[in-house]
Amino acid sequence: AQKVTQAQTEISVVEKEDVTLDCVYETRDTTYYLFWYKQPPSGELVFLIRRNSFDEQNEISGRYSWNFQKSTSSFNFTITASQVVDSAVYFCALSEAGFSGGYNKLIFGAGTRLAVHP
Amino acid sequence: DVKVTQSSRYLVKRTGEKVFLECVQDMDHENMFWYRQDPGLGLRLIYFSYDVKMKEKGDIPEGYSVSREKKERFSLILESASTNQTSMYLCASIHFPQAFFGQGTRLTVV
Numbered sequence: 174a175q176k177v178t179q180a181q182t183e184i185s186v187v188e189k190e191d192v193t194l195d196c197v198y199e200t201r202d203t204t205y206y207l208f209w210y211k212q213p214p215s216g217e218l219v220f221l222i223r224r225n226s227f228d229e230q231n232e233i234s235g236r237y238s239w240n241f242q243k244s245t246s247s248f249n250f251t252i253t254a255s256q257v258v259d260s261a262v263y264f265c266a267l268s269e270a271g272f273s274g275g276y277n278k279l280i281f282g283a284g285t286r287l288a289v290h291p
Numbered sequence: 292d293v294k295v296t297q298s299s300r301y302l303v304k305r306t307g308e309k310v311f312l313e314c315v316q317d318m319d320h321e322n323m324f325w326y327r328q329d330p331g332l333g334l335r336l337i338y339f340s341y342d343v344k345m346k347e348k349g350d351i352p353e354g355y356s357v358s359r360e361k362k363e364r365f366s367l368i369l370e371s372a373s374t375n376q377t378s379m380y381l382c383a384s385i386h387f388p389q390a391f392f393g394q395g396t397r398l399t400v401v
Contacts, residue, residue, distance in 0.1 A: 182331060206388040216379065218392040225388070264333060268388060277387045278349075279324065283333035 175200050177267050179282035186255050187290050194250045194285045196265030202226075207241065207248045208266040212284070218264070224248065255289045262286045294318075295384045297393035304400050310369040312396050314382030322385040323365035325349075325357065327378045328395075334381060340365055372400045 176199040186192045198207065209221040222232065224241050232239045236253045252259055265282045298313035316323065322341050326334040326349075336349030340359040354376060358366040369376055377400045382393040 179333075208390070216395045216397075218381065220390070223388055266334075268385075268390075277322070277385065278336060278339065279383065279385060279390055280336065281326070281334040283331055 175267050175269055175278065175280045177265050177280055177282035179263075179265055179285050181285045182283070183286045183288070185288045185290065188256060189254050190289075191251060191253050192255050192287065192289075194252075194263050194265075194287070196248045196250065196282060198246050198248065198265070198267045200246075200267060200269055202269040204269070206268045208268070208279070209239065209248075209250050210264045210266065212262040212264065214261070221250075221263075252287075255287075257289050257291055260287060260289045295382055295391045295393040297380075297382050297396050299396050300394060302396060302398045304369075304372050304398065306373060306400055308369075308372045308400075310372045310398070310400075312367040312369075312380055312382075312398070314365045314367070314384075314393055315363050316365075316384035316391070317363065318384055318386065318391065319362065320384045320386045320391075321362070322387070323359065324383040324385060325355075325365065325367045326381045326383065327351065328381055329378050337367065337380075372398075374400050376400050 178197045205226045207224045211219040238251045240249045262284045264284045268277050268279045295316045304310050324339040325337045328334045335351050338357040340346045346357050356368045380396045384391045
């Protein structure tokens with residue numbers, strides 16, 4: 174069965190600190206996708222990144238970077254030099270690519286609330 | 292620009308009322324999902340549909356039903372609203388591996 178665990182419920186940092194959000198997943202499929210979403214106070218989910226199971230290259234986008242390690246089933250997200258605007262709830266999600274009746278469920282972790290203080 | 296629209300941003304309903312939450316997508320996607328979001332629990336899957344008139348239970352279907360009469364519209368129904376259904380409800384339209392979300396409906400049952 175699919176499962177996503179975000180062990181950190183809340184993280185509080187001061188502006189300019191680096192912060193890493195952890196994500197551990199479980200799946201029996203060999204083909205799957207992992208996602209990170211940001212949910213600011215406005216409530217809408219903002220897509221950040223998608224990574225497929227065959228691509229273990231780390232990715233950097235500005236102050237954001239992602240570390241995907243299949244050996245530990247982890248897909249961690251780091252924000253470098255955090256800013257107040259990074260304050261939000263961040264969700265990690267997993268979707269298996271196996272076609273069970275033609276659909277693919279997207280399963281979320283519980284989320285990590287990040288508070289960045291000036 | 293792709294769009295998933297939920298009919299209401301905020302709703303207040305009374306215990307025992309029948310409640311309809313509507314979701315419309317304009318991307319011709321087969322797969323549509325309803326999630327419920329509660330603090331500390333993340334987004335939990337209630338129901339999903341992979342085709343017109345097809346539906347599947349998610350992880351927490353109790354107290355809910357759904358309707359998918361047209362491809363673009365997926366409705367979540369609370370047959371008899373209860374206070375423990377007070378929550379944020381999010382609709383998603385998925386064309387694997389891309390997922391698009393509505394803005395959410397914050398439902399309060401009093």
